Each structure stands twice: as C-alpha cells, then as structure tokens.
Amino acid sequence: MPVPAIEFRGVSFARPGRPPVLDDFNLTVETGDVLALVGRSGAGKSTVLRLINRLLEPDSGAILVEGRDTREWKPIQLRRRVGYVLQDVGLFPHMTVAGNVGVVPRLEGWAADRVAPRVDELLELVGLSARQFAARWPDELSGGQRQRVGVARALAVDPPVLLMDEPFGALDPLTRAELHREFRRIQARLRKTVIIVTHDMGEAFALADRMGVIEEGRLIVSDQPEAVAASREPIVRQLLDAVPVVPRV
Amino acid sequence: MTRLIAFWLGHRSELAALLGQHVLLVAGSTFVSVALGVPLGILAARRPRLAAPLMAITSIVQTIPSLAMFGFLLPVPLVGGVGARAALVVLILYGLLPIVRTTIAGLRGIDPAIREAGVAMGMTARELLRQVELPLALPSIVAGVRVAAVVGVGSATIAAAIGAGGLGEYIYRGLSMVDTTVILAGAVPAAALALVVDGSLLWLERQLSARRRSRSRLMAVTMAAVIAAVVLLSSGAAARRVGGAIVVGSKNFTEQLVLGELLAQTIERETSLAVDRRLNLGGTLICDRALMTGDIDVYVEYTGTALTAVFHQPIVTDASAVFDTVRTLYAKTGRTLLPPLGFNNTFAILVRGADARSRGLRTIEDAARESPRWRAGFGYEFVERPDGYPGLSKIYGLRFPDAPHVMDLTLSYRALASGQVDLIAGDATAGLIKGLDLVQLEDNRHYFPPYDAAAVARAETLLRYPQILTALERLSGRVSAADMRAMNYAADVEHRDVAAIARQFLASLR
Numbered sequence: 001m002p003v004p005a006i007e008f009r010g011v012s013f014a015r016p017g018r019p020p021v022l023d024d025f026n027l028t029v030e031t032g033d034v035l036a037l038v039g040r041s042g043a044g045k046s047t048v049l050r051l052i053n054r055l056l057e058p059d060s061g062a063i064l065v066e067g068r069d070t071r072e073w074k075p076i077q078l079r080r081r082v083g084y085v086l087q088d089v090g091l092f093p094h095m096t097v098a099g100n101v102g103v104v105p106r107l108e109g110w111a112a113d114r115v116a117p118r119v120d121e122l123l124e125l126v127g128l129s130a131r132q133f134a135a136r137w138p139d140e141l142s143g144g145q146r147q148r149v150g151v152a153r154a155l156a157v158d159p160p161v162l163l164m165d166e167p168f169g170a171l172d173p174l175t176r177a178e179l180h181r182e183f184r185r186i187q188a189r190l191r192k193t194v195i196i197v198t199h200d201m202g203e204a205f206a207l208a209d210r211m212g213v214i215e216e217g218r219l220i221v222s223d224q225p226e227a228v229a230a231s232r233e234p235i236v237r238q239l240l241d242a243v244p245v246v247p248r249v
Numbered sequence: 250m251t252r253l254i255a256f257w258l259g260h261r262s263e264l265a266a267l268l269g270q271h272v273l274l275v276a277g278s279t280f281v282s283v284a285l286g287v288p289l290g291i292l293a294a295r296r297p298r299l300a301a302p303l304m305a306i307t308s309i310v311q312t313i314p315s316l317a318m319f320g321f322l323l324p325v326p327l328v329g330g331v332g333a334r335a336a337l338v339v340l341i342l343y344g345l346l347p348i349v350r351t352t353i354a355g356l357r358g359i360d361p362a363i364r365e366a367g368v369a370m371g372m373t374a375r376e377l378l379r380q381v382e383l384p385l386a387l388p389s390i391v392a393g394v395r396v397a398a399v400v401g402v403g404s405a406t407i408a409a410a411i412g413a414g415g416l417g418e419y420i421y422r423g424l425s426m427v428d429t430t431v432i433l434a435g436a437v438p439a440a441a442l443a444l445v446v447d448g449s450l451l452w453l454e455r456q457l458s459a460r461r462r463s464r465s466r467l468m469a470v471t472m473a474a475v476i477a478a479v480v481l482l483s484s485g486a487a488a489r490r491v492g493g494a495i496v497v498g499s500k501n502f503t504e505q506l507v508l509g510e511l512l513a514q515t516i517e518r519e520t521s522l523a524v525d526r527r528l529n530l531g532g533t534l535i536c537d538r539a540l541m542t543g544d545i546d547v548y549v550e551y552t553g554t555a556l557t558a559v560f561h562q563p564i565v566t567d568a569s570a571v572f573d574t575v576r577t578l579y580a581k582t583g584r585t586l587l588p589p590l591g592f593n594n595t596f597a598i599l600v601r602g603a604d605a606r607s608r609g610l611r612t613i614e615d616a617a618r619e620s621p622r623w624r625a626g627f628g629y630e631f632v633e634r635p636d637g638y639p640g641l642s643k644i645y646g647l648r649f650p651d652a653p654h655v656m657d658l659t660l661s662y663r664a665l666a667s668g669q670v671d672l673i674a675g676d677a678t679a680g681l682i683k684g685l686d687l688v689q690l691e692d693n694r695h696y697f698p699p700y701d702a703a704a705v706a707r708a709e710t711l712l713r714y715p716q717i718l719t720a721l722e723r724l725s726g727r728v729s730a731a732d733m734r735a736m737n738y739a740a741d742v743e744h745r746d747v748a749a750i751a752r753q754f755l756a757s758l759r
Contacts, residue, residue, distance in 0.1 A: 053369055079371030090366030094384045103380070104370050153370075 011061035036204035039214035083154030270414035282344030290352025336413030344397035351393030355386025395450035498545030510751035519720030551700035626670035628658030680737030
C-alpha cells in the first residue's frame with residue numbers, strides 16, 4: 001500500500017474567537033487522483049488547501065504530505081512541491097507572462113537558458129502560443145488566458161501536487177467548459193495529485209476522480225462521483241439540485 | 250527684470266556655488282531620507298502596531314517650523330551647530346514623513362492575492378519583498394520622494410539662516426537689505442529648481458507606474474541615475490568654495506554683513522590667510538554658539554548685546570564698565586573681545602520725520618504722551634530682550650492700546666515709513682533712517698546700555714594666527730557712527746554691493 005499523497009488526520013482549525021472552520025477533519029488523497037472538494041461558501045474548502053501548503057497550521061491533528069507532517073517540512077521546500085492556483089490567479093502585474101511563469105524556476109536558481117525553453121514548453125502545454133504570449137503583460141490577457149498562465153506558473157518546476165482554489169470560478173460558461181477540457185487533457189499527460197476546490201457540483205463531476213463534500217468544517221461524503229450522485233444526504237442533494245439542467249422544450 | 254539679470258551676471262560664480270550647494274543639500278538629504286524612510290515604511294507596513302506611532306512622530310516633526318527646528322538643533326552635539334551638517338539633519342527629518350507614508354501606502358495597496366501567490370510559491374519574505382512588493386510599491390515610493398525633494402528645495406532656503414549656504418543666502422541678504430532684486434535672485438532659481446525636480450521625478454514616477462517593458466523601466470531608472478550623478482558632480486564642483494583657514498561670521502542684517510566684509514577683507518589684505526565668509530547667520534544666539542563651537546572664528550558683537558543677551562547680566566549704562574565686564578566674561582569662555590570699532594549702535598526709538606516735526610517730538614518721553622493713540626512695531630529680539638521693550642515701557646510709561654506688532658527688524662522700517670505702525674525700535678546706525686526720513690528720539694532717561702561694536706574672536710585662533718589680531722586692531726576706533734550709517738545707506742537704499750562698499754571704505758582709511 002503506497003503512502004497517500006495527502007492525508008488529513010483529525011484536523012481542527014479555528015480563527016481566534018470564531019467558531020471552528022475545520023472540526024476533526026479527515027481526508028485521504030491518493031497519488032495521481034483528482035479530488036474535487038465541494039461545499040457552500042464558507043464551508044472551509046479554501047482552508048483545507050492552505051493547510052496543505054502550510055499557509056496555515058492546524059490547531060490539532062496532522063496534515064501529511066507524501067507521508068510527512070507539514071510541520072516537519074521546511075515551508076519553502078513544501079511549497080515548491082505543491083503548485084497553487086488561486087481564484088483571482090495573483091499574476092504579478094509587473095512581470096510579463098514569461099516572467100510570471102518563470103518565477104519559481106528562477107527562485108530555484110535555474111540558469112536563464114534553462115528557464116526560457118521551460119516557459120515555452122509550459123505555455124504550449126496550457127494551450128498558449130509562446131511566440132504570441134510570452135512577452136505580453138497580465139492586463140493584456142483575457143480571464144481564461146490568465147487562468148492558463150496561472151496553471152502554467154503553478155506547474156513550472158513540475159510539483160507532484162497541484163492545489164486549485166475555484167480556478168474557473170470567475171469565467172464565463174463557454175470558457176469554463178473549454179478549460180475543463182484542457183484540464184482533463186493536461187491531467188491525462190501529467191498525472192498530478194490534484195485538489196480542486198469548487199462550489200459547483202457540475203464542475204466537480206466534469207473534472208474529478210473522487211469527490212468530497214464539506215459542510216460546517218466536516219467531510220460528510222468522500223466517494224466516487226457516481227456514488228455521490230446517488231447520495232441521499234440532504235446537503236448533497238441540495239448541492240446536486242443547484243446544478244443547472246437544460247430545460248426540455 | 251534687467252536689474253535681476255544684471256545681478257545674476259555680476260554674481261554668476263557665486264550664483265553657481267549657491268545653486269550647487271542648494272542641490273547638494275536637497276539631494277543629500279533626500280538620499281538619506283529614502284535610505285531611512287523606505288526601511289521604516291517597510292517595517293511599519295509589516296507591523297501595524299508600529300505604524301501609528303511612527304506616523305505620529307514624523308507628522309509632528311513636520312509641523313515644527315524649520316527655523317525652530319534649526320534652533321532646537323543648535324546646541325545638540327554632532328548633528329547640531331551651524332553649517333550644512335545641521336541643515337542636512339533638518340531636511341532629512343522633513344523628508345522622512347512623505348517617504349514613510351508613501352512606502353506604507355504602496356505596500357498596503359498591493360492586492361493580497363498577489364502576495365499570497367508569492368508566498369504559496371515558496372518565496373521567502375526577502376524574495377517577496379524584492380521581487381514583488383517593492384517593484385509594485387515603487388511608483389508610490391517615488392511619489393513620496395518627489396514630495397520630499399520639492400519640500401526640501403523650499404526648506405533648504407531657510408538653511409541659509411544657519412550658514413548652510415544655498416539660494417536662501419540671497420533671500421536673506423535681500424530681506425536684510427530690503428532689496429527685492431536680491432530676494433528674487435535667490436527665490437527665482439529656487440522656484441525653478443523646485444519645478445525641475447518636481448517635473449523630472451513626476452516623469453520617473455509615470456515611467457515606473459505605467460505598464461512598461463522592463464527594458465524601458467530599466468532605461469528610465471538608468472537615465473534618472475545618470476542625470477542625477479551628472480547633476481550631483483557638477484553641483485559638487487560648483488559648491489566647492491575656497492575653503493579658508495579663517496571663518497568670518499555675521500548676523501543677518503545689513504550692518505553685520507558690511508562689518509563681516511570689513512573683517513574678512515581686512516584679514517585678507519593684512520595677512521596671507523584665506524577667509525571663508527559665513528555671513529547672514531541668524532541672530533545673536535546662533536553667532537555666539539557658532540563662535541563657541543569653532544564653526545566661525547570671528548564676528549562683530551555689540552557690548553550691550555553681549556552683556557545682556559549672551560551673558561545674561563543686568564543692564565549697565567556706563568560704556569567702559571560694560572566693555573570691561575564683557576571682555577572678562579568672553580575671556581573666561583575662550584574668546585577675545587577686540588577694542589571697539591568706534592561706533593555705538595544703540596537701539597534707536599524711531600518715528601516718522603513728519604510726525605516728529607508736526608508734534609515737536611524730540612525725546613522718548615515726548616513719544617510716551619502720544620503712545621495711547623499709536624501702534625508700535627518691534628523686531629523679535631527687541632520684544633524678548635531684558636534691555637528691550639518691557640523695561641523701556643516701564644521707564645518711559647509707554648501705553649500702546651494694542652500689544653506691539655512683532656515683525657522682522659528690517660521690515661519694520663518700511664512699516665513705519667508707510668504708516669502701518671507709528672513707532673519702532675531700530676538700530677541707531679541704520680541707513681534707512683536717512684533713506685526713509687525717520688527721526689531718532691533721544692533716550693533722555695538713559696535706558697539703553699551702550700552697544701559699542703567690537704570684533705570678538707576665538708582666543709585659540711588668535712594664538713595660532715597672531716597676525717589676525719594685528720590686522721583687526723587696525724580697525725579699532727576707525728569706524729564712526731556716520732561711517733556706519735553711510736555704509737548702511739549705500740547698501741540698504743542705494744542697493745550697492747556689500748563687498749564693494751567695504752572695499753571702498755577700507756581704501757579710504759589709508
């Protein structure tokens with residue numbers, strides 16, 4: 001039995017003076033799986049991601065990445081092995097697309113003649129022509145293009161784990177569907193361990209191998225998408241009912 | 250206008266030197282303000298608990314009028330005293346507020362998502378600061394530097410009051426000579442300098458904040474650096490005046506400038522020593538401190554002023570007793586009072602000639618009768634000094650309906666002549682008395698102590714260069730009140746060059 005890529009063991013986390021965000025939270029993600037964490041806004045989904053790359057530390061319990069407690073990892077090392085894509089991307093506005101994608105390789109001390117081809121490769125991977133986009137500035141990109149650059153940046157030094165926080169939340173439905181296809185294509189090639197946080201059940205079904213549903217700081221369901229679809233849990237039903245259905249005319 | 254241009258052409262090397270000093274003062278202080286202010290701003294942006302007190306302190310510093318700040322710093326060792334160093338300290342303190350403030354604002358204005366992206370990528374705090382936060386805050390920081398530099402150009406004019414040089418020297422000289430041309434000779438280039446500094450830093454700011462290729466940003470920064478280096482080097486070259494072995498000081502009114510020139514030229518003529526002129530040094534207190542600390546070697550003081558304002562002794566009206574007392578007190582503090590120059594610049598209670606004639610005013614006693622219907626205007630010193638207004642009003646029973654207007658001494662002559670006030674306390678040797686048809690009232694109750702002018706020098710300097718003593722003693726008893734009033738008249742009313750007036754007088758002595 002191989003070590004799971006990510007494991008939460010009885011994790012509790014609270015902001016001082018507030019009700020707990022996570023309460024005895026348990027989760028296992030196997031290497032190479034795509035897990036979609038679904039839940040309402042404020043259910044604690046983003047907190048889960050921030051605990052993995054140690055932007056936050058748990059009050060009790062433990063989070064293991066590749067079998068090691070995050071508190072044993074050096075934070076810098078840990079974060080280089082965990083790519084992170086935010087909802088509002090956080091591209092550096094004072095750097096070109098190539099500059100943004102090459103940030104982590106440069107931090108890792110790569111030589112310039114190694115960074116440049118890697119950047120081109122990554123841009124092509126996320127479906128952007130390097131010749132056309134490398135020299136552009138973030139504010140010259142559409143929302144979808146920015147997300148692609150964000151993904152390319154997160155993958156730059158080939159981290160085994162990729163965390164995505166509402167990565168397609170701000171996009172129009174057509175672009176979102178297109179990026180879903182792109183994501184599946186890329187994942188088929190790279191086989192990363194991925195956790196995607198979303199409030200959209202439809203997106204979860206489109207992307208995930210496994211799904212987890214969070215409500216009030218607890219993981220109430222963690223299963224195959226088909227099993228989740230058949231779940232009788234009232235909260236899961238509510239989330240499922242929110243998935244838009246094209247009306248029959 | 251033509252007079253202004255003629256003045257500049259006639260003083261072009263001096264103008265270049267003063268402009269150079271001005272630029273150096275502003276550039277040097279701004280540089281240090283940035284070096285201190287940006288790290289402070291970074292610290293404050295990180296620790297909000299630090300930010301509030303830091304902002305409060307820098308704001309308070311900025312509300313202190315700069316002249317008062319120079320005053321506070323005078324007695325402080327190392328940073329205080331007279332000259333460019335103290336001026337730099339004041340300018341640095343003033344520059345801190347805008348820079349700290351804009352650094353904090355620039356850092357706080359960064360989108361949290363961008364900062365989080367950097368942290369999540371595994372940037373250390375230092376990498377985040379250098380690669381993300383500072384570049385994004387840079388336009389805001391440059392805006393702060395712009396404010397600091399422009400404010401600095403203005404504040405640096407005041408630095409002339411403590412002998413730091415710069416364009417303020419013309420402004421002060423012009424004010425004390427009541428000569429608009431000379432004021433403008435300093436004010437116009439200072440304003441132009443402020444505009445140039447403002448414009449070029451605004452350009453840099455725009456270059457940085459506009460989304461640009463990094464190459465053009467780099468070009469902008471490089472260009473700015475090259476221009477700054479060229480300006481600084483040329484200012485440095487221009488500002489370098491002949492560094493003299495002997496420093497002659499003076500207070501900041503016409504007579505003192507003339508006397509300063511007289512001392513300086515006498516030393517230059519009679520000895521082979523080089524002389525550095527630190528004329529226009531604020532008031533008595535500043536000159537006295539400067540003489541104590543060795544920032545200047547010699548200046549002309551008045552015996553009565555030394556007795557009361559410097560040594561805080563009770564007023565004595567016997568001239569030779571005052572001279573002996575003051576000489577002893579100076580000797581105890583390592584200074585030598587030379588024999589009097591020959592004139593007594595006592596306070597002169599002045600009224601308009603027209604009033605004196607129509608009402609038959611001859612003495613201060615006569616004026617006391619008129620005082621309930623009059624307004625008085627006095628210089629700052631006269632209001633405060635023990636031998637000034639409080640005692641005078643008691644002895645003569647002056648009863649002005651309103652408190653006297655406190656104004657610049659040299660402006661008070663004009664205020665009297667133009668009827669804004671009816672009585673002032675001027676200097677007995679003021680050239681304007683003649684120029685503006687003013688009448689000096691007799692001190693018939695002998696209130697004012699004698700104010701015999703005499704050079705006072707550091708004993709140490711005289712021991713090292715005894716030829717200075719010999720040279721200056723040649724002036725003893727040679728400058729009469731009439732001579733002094735004529736020289737003041739030539740400067741204040743005829744607007745002749747102070748150095749030329751002194752040269753002509755010295756030539757007439759042979």
